Amino acid sequence: MPCYRCGARQTDPVRGASPWQRGVRNESQVLICPDCQRLHDHDLDACSTCGSAALICRLGEVECRSCGAVRMARSDALTVSVPPPPGLSAEVEAALNRVLGRA
């Protein structure tokens, strides 16, 4: 998974923990590269219990790694808006034309 902000690819560290930060943004898991971590304007989701941004998102739940609080991910962030069926605007236009007497 690349950095959500600049798109940089994660490289495996030679040793030790990865310097990449994990977080949750708009209900989805994101990774932040070391360069973007310095910018401090990530607009990450924060834990409603302790305010920590150290969250992990999985299976429709968001878990805080600082205090362990778990909440459901907002379902509205997961629903995909459905476009209107094709032809509707043509029907509406035809109906309007009938009403206005210019069919």
Ligand SMILES: [Zn+2]
């Ligand atoms: Zn980045």
Ligand SMILES: [Zn+2]
């Ligand atoms: Zn917390």
